[in-house]
Amino acid sequence: MFNLTQVSLSFRPGFKSAMLLSGLLLSSSIAFAAEDAQAMLEQSDAFRNGWSSYVLRVNIKNFEEGKSDEEKLYEVSKKGTEKTYVEFLSPRDKGRHLLMLGDDMWVYLPDTSRPVRITPLERLSGDASSGDVARTNYAADYNAKFVRTEKVGSLDCNLLELTAKRKGSTYQRILYWLRASDERPIKAEFYLTSGKQIKSATFDEFVQVRGKTLLRRMTLYDQIRKNSHSVLEYSDFAPRELPDKLFYQGRSDRF
Amino acid sequence: MSLHGLVPVMLLAAVMSVSARAQDEQDSSRKDNFRYSLSAIEDFTVLGGTIAPTLESRFQNRLLLEPSFTYLYNNRWTLSSKVVGESETNGDTHEHLLVRETYAGLSVADFDFTVGRRLVHWGTGYAFTATGVLDPPLVATDPTDRLNIRAGRDMVKVDWEKGPHAVSLAYATSGLSGSQATVKNTAAFRYNILVNGFDTSIIAGKDLAGDSFAGVTFTRVLGQAWELHGDAAWRQHAAILIGGKYTARFGMTVIAELFSPPNIPYYRSETLSPSAGRQSYTFLRVGKSRLRELPGWKEWDAYASVVSNLQDHSGVLVIDVRRGFGNHFSSYVHMEGPFGSKRSEYGAIPYATTTSFGIRFQQ
Numbered sequence: 001m002f003n004l005t006q007v008s009l010s011f012r013p014g015f016k017s018a019m020l021l022s023g024l025l026l027s028s029s030i031a032f033a034a035e036d037a038q039a040m041l042e043q044s045d046a047f048r049n050g051w052s053s054y055v056l057r058v059n060i061k062n063f064e065e066g067k068s069d070e071e072k073l074y075e076v077s078k079k080g081t082e083k084t085y086v087e088f089l090s091p092r093d094k095g096r097h098l099l100m101l102g103d104d105m106w107v108y109l110p111d112t113s114r115p116v117r118i119t120p121l122e123r124l125s126g127d128a129s130s131g132d133v134a135r136t137n138y139a140a141d142y143n144a145k146f147v148r149t150e151k152v153g154s155l156d157c158n159l160l161e162l163t164a165k166r167k168g169s170t171y172q173r174i175l176y177w178l179r180a181s182d183e184r185p186i187k188a189e190f191y192l193t194s195g196k197q198i199k200s201a202t203f204d205e206f207v208q209v210r211g212k213t214l215l216r217r218m219t220l221y222d223q224i225r226k227n228s229h230s231v232l233e234y235s236d237f238a239p240r241e242l243p244d245k246l247f248y249q250g251r252s253d254r255f
Numbered sequence: 256m257s258l259h260g261l262v263p264v265m266l267l268a269a270v271m272s273v274s275a276r277a278q279d280e281q282d283s284s285r286k287d288n289f290r291y292s293l294s295a296i297e298d299f300t301v302l303g304g305t306i307a308p309t310l311e312s313r314f315q316n317r318l319l320l321e322p323s324f325t326y327l328y329n330n331r332w333t334l335s336s337k338v339v340g341e342s343e344t345n346g347d348t349h350e351h352l353l354v355r356e357t358y359a360g361l362s363v364a365d366f367d368f369t370v371g372r373r374l375v376h377w378g379t380g381y382a383f384t385a386t387g388v389l390d391p392p393l394v395a396t397d398p399t400d401r402l403n404i405r406a407g408r409d410m411v412k413v414d415w416e417k418g419p420h421a422v423s424l425a426y427a428t429s430g431l432s433g434s435q436a437t438v439k440n441t442a443a444f445r446y447n448i449l450v451n452g453f454d455t456s457i458i459a460g461k462d463l464a465g466d467s468f469a470g471v472t473f474t475r476v477l478g479q480a481w482e483l484h485g486d487a488a489w490r491q492h493a494a495i496l497i498g499g500k501y502t503a504r505f506g507m508t509v510i511a512e513l514f515s516p517p518n519i520p521y522y523r524s525e526t527l528s529p530s531a532g533r534q535s536y537t538f539l540r541v542g543k544s545r546l547r548e549l550p551g552w553k554e555w556d557a558y559a560s561v562v563s564n565l566q567d568h569s570g571v572l573v574i575d576v577r578r579g580f581g582n583h584f585s586s587y588v589h590m591e592g593p594f595g596s597k598r599s600e601y602g603a604i605p606y607a608t609t610t611s612f613g614i615r616f617q618q
Contacts, residue, residue: 103452104454109399117482
């Protein structure tokens with residue numbers, strides 16, 4: 001890697017040179033910080049996406065005033081960063097599907113048997129939104145900026161500020177705390193375009209699967225209705241070659 | 256069956272067996288999958304202000320049992336079925352069975368072959384369709400098919416999908432479609448492509464012993480809150496549908512559609528006179544799924560819709576309220592109130608209101 005210390009020692013500056021050098025150092029360090037932040041984000045994504053093509057199940061329990069009032073089960077099939085297919089498995093939602101192709105998203109409803117385009121704002125509805133389930137590659141959706149290091153409990157963390165870089169991003173801005181030693185996600189805060197915080201999250205439990213450390217449980221706290229939170233449990237992780245036709249938006253012969 | 260008759264069957268079985276074994280060896284991602292669901296719906300409807308001849312006919316009770324399953328073998332073979340058993344009491348009690356879908360499918364490389372009854376939706380509209388040549392008829396006052404009783408067409412269909420391109424060829428027969436006079440044997444073609452966010456299709460075909468038709472469809476999301484969709488078709492004359500959806504920040508959605516079909520038997524509603532000329536319709540729906548902003552209302556959905564005929568100024572106001580209970584049960588109220596002069600399309604409906612109460616169990 002480029003060594004800033006060596007560069008600074010090679011100058012014998014006057015005042016102008018010093019200013020020039022400072023500017024150079026500042027812009028270089030900003031560039032490096034941005035690169036490093038994006039690399040950190042990519043590293044943290046690996047805790048949520050173990051393979052380039054895989055299947056997993058997500059069980060979501062919604063809590064209202066501390067009591068569990070609803071449970072949802074999903075099977076998520078993911079191929080690369082652009083293709084996600086979510087099958088709804090809980091009894092009241094059976095037959096529903098969600099398809100994400102880059103910035104485009106469709107929902108399949110059993111009562112209409114046709115794909116319905118959904119807008120980015122529709123992805124935000126619900127305690128844990130469709131965006132929370134389907135979009136877990138933050139490096140593809142957000143630009144990362146390193147803010148500072150700080151302690152979360154006893155852990156040294158890197159705090160990143162993520163800003164949406166595409167229409168399909170679920171949130172406009174995320175503050176993301178990653179454990180400094182390995183960039184494992186620790187907690188996050190999610191913000192709307194208006195600047196209002198809508199949710200926060202803690203990444204509570206990780207598990208070893210086929211030599212990879214993967215997120216097992218996270219909790220999403222509703223910041224608008226403070227007495228509401230959702231626990232997302234991930235299971236049945238499996239790398240799998242998924243056929244492209246699974247991700248074709250015109251298919252109606254889904255389960 | 257004679258020995259000669261058995262030979263092709265045995266050959267076919269051998270080819271399928273070899274093909275499946277070869278696929279097994281190549282494909283490390285072999286996957287068998289079985290999904291099923293079972294719904295039971297109790298629906299009680301009261302007609303208000305009716306001119307029906309007997310008091311009993313003002314009340315209708317429907318009990319529906321709706322099992323469905325799909326079996327996917329090796330990402331290649333599919334067997335799927337959705338049926339509805341219904342017991343209807345409206346004065347007398349009648350039972351009947353409706354096959355919504357039952358088909359077998361085979362996927363080979365980029366091709367999918369399907370035989371059987373299929374629900375196909377090629378149109379883009381919520382309440383109306385101009386291009387849905389194989390679609391089950393949409394009911395604008397019940398676009399989400401509250402009782403899940405829309406049935407597909409009996410067809411042979413081949414789909415080819417590669418990257419953003421998809422081509423479908425279908426031949427649908429009218430033979431088993433019941434009494435709908437407008438349903439004919441139909442050969443249809445569809446090309447679909449997703450490019451720059453535009454989900455666009457070209458549709459063409461011919462009703463055997465009937466009309467030829469052609470059309471285009473599109474859907475597109477604009478920014479964070481807007482979705483636009485539209486169909487344009489030619490079948491003797493032009494038919495146009497244009498619609499959009501707006502999502503507010505707090506989750507409320509507004510759907511609006513304008514539909515202008517020619518007054519020909521294919522598009523004409525049963526209550527409309529053939530001499531009425533071209534009619535234009537609008538559909539407006541405002542509502543929200545999960546009223547979670549209100550304490551204690553998280554399980555409630557509420558929608559209000561208006562379907563209108565712009566020519567005779569008649570229409571129907573529709574209110575839908577649903578509530579979920581736990582993981583298996585939900586209930587609903589569906590109300591319709593037609594308005595307009597007695598000679599208008601919707602004003603001629605022989606009741607002032609209809610209110611349906613229902614309980615649904617899903618497993």
